[in-house]
Amino acid sequence: MSDIVTFGETMLRLSPPGNERLESATELEVRVGGAESNVAIAASRLGATAAWLSKVPESPLGRRVVSELRSYGIEADVVWSRHGRQGTYYLENAGEPRGSNVVYDRENSAVSTAKAQEFDIERIQNARVFFTTGITPALSTTLRETTANMLKAARQGGTTTAFDFNYRRKLWSPEEARETLTQLFPGIDVLVIAARDARTVLGIEGDPRQLAHRLGSQFDFTTVVVTRGSEGAVGWHDSVVHEQGAYETDTVSPVGTGDAFTGAFLARRLDGDDVPTALEYAAAMAALKRTIPGDAALVTRDELEAVVAEDGQQISR
Ligand code: KDG
Numbered sequence: 577m578s579d580i581v582t583f584g585e586t587m588l589r590l591s592p593p594g595n596e597r598l599e600s601a602t603e604l605e606v607r608v609g610g611a612e613s614n615v616a617i618a619a620s621r622l623g624a625t626a627a628w629l630s631k632v633p634e635s636p637l638g639r640r641v642v643s644e645l646r647s648y649g650i651e652a653d654v655v656w657s658r659h660g661r662q663g664t665y666y667l668e669n670a671g672e673p674r675g676s677n678v679v680y681d682r683e684n685s686a687v688s689t690a691k692a693q694e695f696d697i698e699r700i701q702n703a704r705v706f707f708t709t710g711i712t713p714a715l716s717t718t719l720r721e722t723t724a725n726m727l728k729a730a731r732q733g734g735t736t737t738a739f740d741f742n743y744r745r746k747l748w749s750p751e752e753a754r755e756t757l758t759q760l761f762p763g764i765d766v767l768v769i770a771a772r773d774a775r776t777v778l779g780i781e782g783d784p785r786q787l788a789h790r791l792g793s794q795f796d797f798t799t800v801v802v803t804r805g806s807e808g809a810v811g812w813h814d815s816v817v818h819e820q821g822a823y824e825t826d827t828v829s830p831v832g833t834g835d836a837f838t839g840a841f842l843a844r845r846l847d848g849d850d851v852p853t854a855l856e857y858a859a860a861m862a863a864l865k866r867t868i869p870g871d872a873a874l875v876t877r878d879e880l881e882a883v884v885a886e887d888g889q890q891i892s893r
Pocket of ligand 1: 585610612614711744831832834835871
């Protein structure tokens with residue numbers, strides 16, 4: 577039995593060194609990344625047992641993804657497929673004003689055909705938390721149904737369901753995302769949503785405390801966490817709103833910051849923390865992730881404790 581089971585696509589990530597442009601790069605660094613496995617890794621770094629479910633091509637590329645994730649200590653419980661490809665993304669890194677650029681090459685990936693019945697659903701039903709994101713249903717109509725079925729199965733088994741809204745504008749329009757994701761809301765206990773996504777996709781503007789409260793009461797979530805990047809996060813639970821500032825950090829790589837935050841939040845909640853304490857650890861984990869290249873938050877518990885203990889580093893609360 578795992579504390580947390582996640583489901584989604586993990587891609588190969590190819591990035592030119594430094595600030596090189598993709599169109600002229602002569603080398604590409606290979607890593608792996610995907611929101612749901614990033615969350616599993618972050619949670620496992622804090623002591624949770626974590627499994628990632630997916631469908632992966634039986635190919636050297638698929639094996640690369642799975643073996644790398646296993647090397648980070650999470651269980652990769654995958655359906656190996658003879659059809660479909662390994663999803664890939666290219667990442668150009670640059671400072672402002674260019675910013676970083678993501679190019680997806682993930683159509684017809686093996687996971688896009690994954691059905692709930694291909695997996696051991698008891699794994700989800702025996703877990704304490706089942707987690708997926710709004711990226712998964714954006715990948716195919718099959719995955720829309722699979723995501724809904726997995727959330728339903730989790731609930732039937734008494735497993736807490738957690739979901740990061742994670743709107744990806746390169747995968748679908750705000751209207752499509754709103755229509756699909758709000759249909760999933762009744763099956764979700766813990767919602768994590770960026771204030772930016774609430775604005776773009778749900779059309780909800782304004783104060784993040786009111787936003788968290790409004791989402792929480794309107795859709796019957798147990799917990800809502802609204803993330804605000806460098807402005808921190810707001811958590812709504814038991815009708816009470818808690819505010820958490822962001823920790824100062826020297827950013828080496830922002831990719832995966834939100835996943836590090838969510839993985840830590842879930843792991844600390846599973847450990848018995850109340851929402852404000854879990855938010856504090858999540859914010860510290862997010863800051864530490866930004867100092868680490870790659871998608872995964874390869875943070876130690878001692879590092880996290882040290883950052884939280886140095887309370888003076890917080891820029892706002
Ligand atoms: O959250 C980080 C993710 O964006 C990255 O790991 C890639 O999962 C990914 C996606 O679909 O964008």
